Amino acid sequence: MQASSVEISKVNKFYGPFHALKDVDLSIPPGKVTCLIGPSGSGKSTLLRCINFLEEYDSGEVRIDGKLMGYDAPGRKMSGKKLRQMRRGVGMVFQQFNLWPHMTALQNVAEGLIRVRGLPKSEAEARATDALRKVGLADKTGNHPARLSGGQQQRVAIARAIAMEPQLMLFDEPTSALDPELVGEVLNVMKTLASEGMTMVVVTHEMGFAAHVADQVAFMEKGELVAVDSPQGIFHAPKDERIWNFLRTYRERNAF
Amino acid sequence: MQASSVEISKVNKFYGPFHALKDVDLSIPPGKVTCLIGPSGSGKSTLLRCINFLEEYDSGEVRIDGKLMGYDAPGRKMSGKKLRQMRRGVGMVFQQFNLWPHMTALQNVAEGLIRVRGLPKSEAEARATDALRKVGLADKTGNHPARLSGGQQQRVAIARAIAMEPQLMLFDEPTSALDPELVGEVLNVMKTLASEGMTMVVVTHEMGFAAHVADQVAFMEKGELVAVDSPQGIFHAPKDERIWNFLRTYRERNAF
Amino acid sequence: DQLADIKAAGKIVTATDMHYAPFDMLVNGTYEGMTKDLFDEVSKEIGVTPVYQDIPWTAELPGLEVKKFDIVIAPVTITPERLERYTFTLPIADATVALVKAAGSDLKKPEDIKGKTVGVQQGTAQFKQLEAFGEKLGGVTIKEYGTTDEAYADLAAGRLDAVAGSLPNLTYLVKSRPETFAMFEPAKFGEPKYFAWVLRKHADSEGFDKAINDALLKMTDDGRVKAIQEKWLGTYTELPREVPAK
Amino acid sequence: MDLVSQYGPALLRGFGITVICWILGTIFGMALGLVIALIQRYAPRPVRWLIQIYIEVIRGTPFLVQLFVLYYGGPLIGLRLDALPAGLLGLTIYGSPYFAEIFRSGFRAVAHGQIEAARAIGMTEPTIIRRILLPLGLVSALPALVNFSIILTKETVILSIITVPELMYQVSRMSAETFRYVEANLVLALFFWALVETISRLGRRLEARITQHLIERT
């Protein structure tokens, strides 16, 4: 597996009059974990969605392994086929999971392997079972999403993404619905993937997670990328007061 | 406002053959905060949903202020009218938010005040604006849920519940999508409510939250209520090894 | 030339609406009736085999015009307006308007319908006759129906006092359901009218028209027409030997 | 030209009656359909079965037959209606099960959580229906409702068999008298196209309003 790198430069995104991303510049090195933190509504999900072009950015560039994402040239969108080709290398775990309700957990995971990777059904299901086992769901493979708890749904979403073995993985708060124990397990899964050379971008509110796993941490606020630094730098020597304020309450609260 | 107490005794719940709640006994004192923690899939949401009878329990009793919830007598469900009457005193924030997509944030919050509390529209909207301001959403009152970030949606859900001023509030992971700063703010809102005498049951994965706010903490696993104790007792002198294991990873990870 | 084409193909493609007793009927899925007996003989005279198709009335004339069929053998009442647009063969039956009533009714002769409600099929020659008759009597309410079936049903349901239609149809109706319906005495009123078959009005069709008419005349002369009429109508009415102008 | 002056007024009158029959039939049918769909959702099982039988029998048999039985068979059991009331009653009954099933379809698309959120705050069922179930259900049901309203315009032609003087009645009268079947069908097609186009326009306007909270799909 060849990890991907991502170059984001001067990306702007508007929702009608609302300026959701403001001249965002960010360089995501291959094979590393980049954590995206920041207040609610600061544009983290939007940025993530611009990377795999689920959200069309209005100006600027997103390049994956040097290739411009979504456009052939500025203002001219690329063909669906090319876009699909590029997206195959990019996995995503959605904040709202977006599981397919008419499929069981197993089918949710196997679907992409069969339709996109073109694996035979039996092999796809074996791999899917494996991915579900990794996130601790071996006994719920036959359940439809409606019959799973919140945390179980989130883990299916994670399994669905990692089973595809993308070179770049986008996680949008992948542990929000997980209990501490599971967060630990999922973390381990992610660490393994990172060590195998998968590039990861993780939006998270778990500072501990960011501190432990990230190679670099980016802090966003109000659509701006305020700072990018090592975890050490962000958490222990933040250059911006906003970061300091953001972290203070967390630190207070999580000690017990 | 008169806080409610809840008595849960020997409650069992089956999903088909799956035994989701096993003889659960729990006493929730009025005006206190009870936190429910435990691994994913242990039945926390199910228990919460049994309290306001969104999920029909199969045996046992849930009593709110001494009144049996959902049944007139064992096996005989109460009338819709009586059920509604009882539910008016109980608020709930859902794990999946369940916002009404065709209404703006403001309308989502005002709706219950108008239709259930019978307030005139102007007053309801004033109160709704107030509740949204409390959770930091003053500038997004006109957005429909599809145009809100994950954390913003969750805050609308919280505002919708607190605006109704129930005597008993059920929170299902109310801060899962919130950033640390906001968690702090929402926590303050909840503390205020608690001090004003609202009974709260909070399912959470944030141990720090539980440690700081709870008057008592209940630990669930595999549908069983393993232990109920003070936060002090649960976090610092857990009587059960399962609790100990559950907390270990968390402690490791959240230090930074 | 149409006749030559027909002879070359060895068959005549016809269209008729097979629910017009006693002329065209589907009995257990097979076509029978007076038209069929007549046309079988006509085809024999011309020396080809007939192909019978059941086509709803609305589609028959459009289909004839685009040559989906050679001839429409549904009995059509000859009127001056229709003669302008289509070629009619010699008459094949009497179409003079008559009246039928419910079995228990105390109406007797056609003039008794004064002040009563009479049903009739929309846009037919019989309707025109009834209209004229009504005006002459003064005060007849006429109700128009899409098909005669509905008019009969409404007569049975009691909303109508009488139904006007062509004599052969009514005779057959009363024969089939004597407990419900009865004829007026006399049944006929108005001018004599005739049923005939319809061809395209085109030079091409002239030979074909003549062949049919010749066959009909020959059959009238040798008694075949009489036999067929008696079989289906119970009586024999002499028919004109030329296409009436109205 | 001759044709226009001779039959024009009658055709227009027929069209007017068609439109009135359609409007009333649709409104009554939709209302009855909604009631049926709601009964099906809330009533106890035996009632639901009865409703189900009603739906299947009315939906499964041709309008022509229902109308025929109502108008020509009714007097046999003492039910004697005039053509227009019989036609409207027939249209209402005929449309109701279709509308009911379309509403049920719409309700299927409403996420259960949204109903639960309303129940949890003690909203009454009528309020839930009005404020949550219907607005959300209409998103998916509206095109189907417009569909069926359009189908109903065409079913009105069957009213001619019970002598309601609507458009079809006038058209078939004109064609029977003149043998101008092509022109007659053209007139029919034109009038219906005008009516149907108006309905679809209205439908699209309504749809735009109902789905404004949704972000563009797929």
Add this chain to the structure above:
Amino acid sequence: MFSIPVFLESFQPLMWAAQYTLLISVLGILLGLVIGTLICAARLSGSRLLRGFGGLWVSFLRGVPLLVQLLVFYYALPVIGLDVAPTAAAVICVGVCASAYISEIWRGAIAALPRGQAEAARAIGMSPRDTWIRIILPQAFSMSLPALVNELILLVKASSLVSVVGILEITRASQAQAATTFRPLEVYIAAACIYLAINLCLAALGRYLEHRTAV
């Protein structure tokens, strides 16, 4: 009075005609589902041309009565040299007409699908075709089943119009029968019974699928 023997005797000739109703309906339904799906896809596609075409298709086919479509297709097209067999003409007209309605039903159901459903498929690079077949349609199908069954039942009944091209189906046969026996009430009710039997099968199939696909 209502005559039971006449009523019972009517069945035999009608049953014979029922096979044509069935043939046209079943083929028409299949054709309608396929074309309807394609038209819906066109209406929701990114291409303006396709959207316009889909819009016109629906507007035209819903606007013009099926009877007129049949008459034009069968009786007017021969003028420009296109001559089709009656059964083929019937199936094509019925199917094409149904496609307009079916596509609208799909469209409504798809509008109600959460946006994330298709996004999740697109994010893994699934092709539009697979996204439709595997993700969108199964859910839209399940949601819209009652409305879809409505449409199919209407189609079975609308197939009576194909008699204008000379196909003897149930309604036509019943009219013929009514005209020979002069007992329309009995005959029509018998015809209604046969339609009901066919449509009950459709409704039962719908119910079964509703249960199967419920989530």
